[in-house]
Amino acid sequence: MDNITVLVVEDEVLVVLELEDALRDAGYSVVTANNGHEGLKLAEELFGSIRGIITDIRVGAGPDGWHIAHRVRELNPQIAVVYMSGDSASDWAANGVPNSHMIHKPFATAQVVTAISQLINEADRQL
Incomplete structure (x- = not known):
């Protein structure tokens, strides 16, 4: 997976550290x-260089994860999007971008x- 970059947007430091480790290990x-x-x-x-975004829905100051994912999809329709949420998962059908995943908190980093x-592989197959 050389040169596959993923953006993680999360305001909980411990979650960020766990995801960073797991993603780098992968x-x-x-x-x-x-x-x-x-x-x-x-x-x-x-x-132009990120292939995926993993975002919490409520990410502190600024736009929420829904908005960030929609903006990224405007720029790159093929980008993989994974949402994480402890309380907004029920809004995914209405607010999430197509062909995305919702992971409920708490979760296993795997x-x-x-x-x-899976989403990055699916995007590669479509190209």
Whole structure:
């Protein structure tokens, strides 16, 4: 998985650290943002080089995960999107982007790695 970069947008430091470790162990490069403003900024700056985004729904200051994912899909319709949430999962059908996954908190990091890997593989098959 050389050069496959994933953006993680999450405001809980421990969750970020666990996801970073798991994703790097799986061979991904990881860029992180700890709030919505930073997540959107990085997503817009790096849209050409990131292949996936993993975002919490409520990510502190700035836009929420729904908005970030929609903006990234405007820039790159093939980007893999995995949402994480402890309380907004029921809104996924109405607010989530097509061909995305929702992971309920608490979760095993392997669930997130598997979900992003599956979506990236599906996007590769469509190209």
